Amino acid sequence: MxxxxxxxxxxxxxxxxxxxxxxxxxxxxxxxxxxxxxxxxxxxxIHRTIRLSEQGLDKLKEARQSGIGKLPDWLLNQMN
CATH class of the missing domain: 2.10.260.10 (Pemi-like Protein 1; Chain: D)
Known part of the structure; x- marks a missing residue:
């Protein structure tokens, strides 16, 4: 072509x-x-890198544990 x-x-x-x-x-x-x-x-x-405060990370972890919504795998990897 x-x-x-x-x-x-x-x-x-x-x-x-x-x-x-x-x-x-x-x-x-x-x-x-x-x-x-x-x-x-x-x-x-390309995944943009984001930086969250400890409070922001805690809120995301709480949301993940509650089972409400699904976080992208790349973000989960950054949290662990």
Whole structure:
């Protein structure tokens, strides 16, 4: 499939490819240049780091133990 770089240096992925890979606006990629000059894009998830006060952490732990709602796994990992 042929794609072109525009005047801003952006590369547009066709809708068919974005949909088949579940990519959305704002998706992030790790770019790798391999031997021979080939370019490989690896989709990555970026999770912003948040810092909570002890009081905030206590409230989250209480909510988790009460069974109300589900916290994302990445946040649970930071709490443990």
């Amino acid at each position: 042929l794609v072109q770089i525009d005047q801003r240096g952006s590369l547009n992925l066709p809708v068919k490819i974005r949909k088949s890979l579940g990519l959305e606006k704002g998706s992030s990629f790790e770019l790798e240049i391999i031997d021979g000059g080939d370019i490989v894009l690896h989709p990555v998830e």
